[in-house]
Amino acid sequence: MTALEHLSTPAALIDTARMARNITLMQTRMNELGVKFRPHVKTSKCIEVVRAQVAAGASGICVSTLKEAEQFFAAGITDILYAVGMAPVKLAQALALRRKGCDLKIITDSVEGATAIAAFGREHGEVFEVWIEIDTDGHRSGVKPEDAVLIDVGRALHEGGMQLGGVMTHAGESYSLNTPEALRAMAEQERSGCVRAAQRLRDAGLPCAVVSVGSTPTALAAQQLEGVTEVRAGVYVFFDLVMANIGVCQPDDIALSVLTTVIGHQREKGWAIVDAGWMAMSRDRGTASQQHDYGYGQVCDAQGRVLEGVVMSSANQEHGIVSAADGSREDMAKRFPVGTQLRILPNHACATAAQFPQYQALQAAGEAAEWPRFYGW
Amino acid sequence: MTALEHLSTPAALIDTARMARNITLMQTRMNELGVKFRPHVKTSKCIEVVRAQVAAGASGICVSTLKEAEQFFAAGITDILYAVGMAPVKLAQALALRRKGCDLKIITDSVEGATAIAAFGREHGEVFEVWIEIDTDGHRSGVKPEDAVLIDVGRALHEGGMQLGGVMTHAGESYSLNTPEALRAMAEQERSGCVRAAQRLRDAGLPCAVVSVGSTPTALAAQQLEGVTEVRAGVYVFFDLVMANIGVCQPDDIALSVLTTVIGHQREKGWAIVDAGWMAMSRDRGTASQQHDYGYGQVCDAQGRVLEGVVMSSANQEHGIVSAADGSREDMAKRFPVGTQLRILPNHACATAAQFPQYQALQAAGEAAEWPRFYGW
CATH class of the missing domain: 2.40.37.20 (D-serine dehydratase-like domain)
Structure with a gap:
């Protein structure tokens, strides 16, 4: 000390009292909304921080790199979602983690990606659990909820012998908003789009157990999360000036x-x-x-x-x-x-x-x- | 491999053939201008890269953190300039390096800073070698060449029992230019301002052996370096798109x-x-x-x-x-x-x-x- x-x-200081308050705020909100909470650990990349999130009630973690998955698995966390579209070159690294007992979930948003995962999985006798990334805000990656390709991706995984675990989305566009009304509307857009994609997969006879949504602004703005099974958020653990401008924290929460x-x-x-x-x-x-x-x-x-x-x-x-x-x-x-x-x-x-x-x-x-x-x- | x-x-790729070409370009230019060359290793923070710079003829290195000084000293480099104004809280770390045999030079640009260094040095029986930072372009830190404070800083060091080793400047404002004429003018402004500061110190009866200038754009634009003893530059080893826009490299030199x-x-x-x-x-x-x-x-x-x-x-x-x-x-x-x-x-x-x-x-x-x-x- x-x-x-x-x-x-x-030096990078953490005010641990503020951090504890932020963790409690988010977990309490998720408990009230009746969903599991999966913190995105890309913000801290620190086991002490993540232990505090798990102790508060988090269910599993979300990572942005396979190195994060490896580090947190080595620290004892098994339920891990790798939330960046799977590159074929990284499948061997994901396989190694699963073979060690890590319950690693990977994602894709294309038939090409799904086909590559399924081919690699079959070749190595591994049933990867794959979630499909859904685009609910036009911000980045993902299949649109109403896109015909969604069912094609689902079939490429399911009929390819992989475990189609669910759907996930991230409304990153929420970062451009700054009123409670706009944030609530974006949270509902994120929820309804992802739930709709899940329904379409199920209507096509495909499994879709998980419906995962989230960003710090939408997680804190959501009024109801019907049909959603889990929420993901990362930066809330520390907050920052961008979040203060969006209106989901005050500077002295940072x-x-x-x-x-x-x-x-x-x-x-x-x-x-x-x-x-x-x-x-x-x-x-x-x-x-x-x-x-x-x-x-x-x-x-x-x-x-x-x-x-x-x-x-x-x-x-x-x-x-x-x-x-x-x-x-x-x-x-x-x-x-x-x-x-x-x-x-x-x-x-x-x-x-x-x-x-x-x-x-x-x-x-x-x-x-x-x-x-x-x-x- | x-x-x-x-x-x-x-992955961060280095095209080693391009790197070797960039190192040769700069060292050849410095040899032609008749000055020592001290690469700023903040760009690479990599011993293999710095070994190639030393092998090409570099004299000592310049660092932006004391961690760089520690790492490169451990790798066998002794002549090191720490080119960020000395914070009093870091003097113990600098002292430890010098006690191990590192020929570490530190800098300051204020009477306050000089007094703190001299007091700490006397307290610990260490004669720190200190260079005075000169402001030749209004960009950041440093004493202006004609400022009366320059002599006060020099005296605080010299009469305080420290070794006043020289003056140094960095014309960072060169990054905002993009014509050969403007770059040549800035190189001359950097040279003449730093030489003038050295002359004023000497005229006041103070020692000033070293006159150190440099930035990648001014180093490559300088037409003559009369009165200068050494040049520093960092990013030239890799170059980048900012440097291509300034006009000192082409994209395929990067x-x-x-x-x-x-x-x-x-x-x-x-x-x-x-x-x-x-x-x-x-x-x-x-x-x-x-x-x-x-x-x-x-x-x-x-x-x-x-x-x-x-x-x-x-x-x-x-x-x-x-x-x-x-x-x-x-x-x-x-x-x-x-x-x-x-x-x-x-x-x-x-x-x-x-x-x-x-x-x-x-x-x-x-x-x-x-x-x-x-x-x-």
Whole structure:
């Protein structure tokens, strides 16, 4: 355990009290809606964080890479959905995980993909459990609920000898919204589209046990989830400034921040220069297109209190420029002398967290425990 | 060694022939200008790459984090400049490196910083070698060459018992230029400002042996470097699309690319979806403000040949959308079937490389050797 003032900077801080509150918020909401909750662990890539999600009631996890599946399976989690369309080159890696006892589910959204999975499965005597990805918002991948191809994909899997486990969708377009009404409508669009796809598969005589939906904004906005069996969400565990702009959290719910140290100033410009640049914050400028642009992040004092109107306005690789958001030229050398510690709330927690080999998890007593995280593929 | 088609994706490929050409280009230019060359290793963070730079004639290295200093010192490199303003909290780490025999140089640009270094040095009986950072372009940190504070900083170091080793500057503003004339002018501004600062220190009776300048664009544009003792540059080792827009390389000089696999399509939109998203490419959209916007990267075939007009137009965490840059809706399912490998040239090599735990270094025979890299602080 290290006291905050002795941490080398930049460091990725987790406010564990806020994290616990965020986990409880989501799990309680899912319990009320009567669905299982499968956290997307791409946000943290950290076993200590995921253990807290499981302890709160999560059922299985969702991953964005097979490396995540391998790491969390090694840590004892078996029910894993790999939620990126399966590339044929990765089937051997998925097979190895299943052979070790991992209950790994994979996804596809094309006849080509389904055929490749089935051929590989039959060749190796493995019945892969495959879910079909559904496009409910035009955002990215997936088969549209009414598309004739949906049944073709289902048949290619089922008749190809694979286990057609269900359907899943992710309404990523919810990230572009910012009113409760629009978010509720998107949650209902995500739900109804995915349920409709499941119904069409069942009407065609195909199995479809699971109906999986979710994104942090739609999960928190959904009013009812009839026909849905599980929800997935990731970034809620930390929240971030993009989520605050969407309206599903407040800045002081954000559990992840970057601890940084003031290393210099340009007085006449109203700049303090800190040792966290874009390598620490990531290049994510997700709030640039939202109603409140926080630059590279919202500046807080070392205790995590938001300093209204002060942002990281610009960044180089290992330098951040801290200044007034309105361009006024305060004497930053006086306000934040060399050596001052600050915390920066990130635009996008998934992107910022990925820049660090470990978190510093702040305990109630104010000391930090090191929680490792991994990266890569 | 792994054959390209068996690599799991996304993977960070180094075209070693291009890298060797880039290293030779820069070192030859520096030899012609009669200055030492100190590569900035923040771009690669990889000992195999840095060994090739040293073998070509580099004198010492420049780092952006003390972790880089530790890693490269452990690999046998002793002459290291840590080119980010020293934070007092990191002095113990710098001291430990020097005590092990590392010839580590640190920098500052303020009396506050200089005083903190000198106090710590005296307390621990260590004469730190310190260079003063000069601001020659208004871009970031540094004391202006004519600023009275320059002499105060020099005195705080020299009279404080430290070794005032020299001055250094980085004209990062060169990244916003794109004509040979403007780049030559910026190179001269960088040179003359730094030489002037050195002269002022010497005129005040202070030592100033080293005059260190550089950025990839100014290093390649400089016509003469009178008074300069060494040049630093980093991204030239790989180059990238930002550098191509600035005009200091061509796209087919770029030695770093991300190998990716097609995992699906949205035919009616003209999209191929690949398994490299922003987690692989980074969120860097550095070409967005330049004359040619490449989205998240320029698409090439698996052999590295540029596919004109095809870019990664959008990205999610682990999904990239490959489409025509002009918005035309080609049948990407026909052109790039599921399983097709593509290479994506990055906007910013430093940012993209940082997303990967290792490189796949392509040898002349077409096989890849794994070269580890590190990250974090």
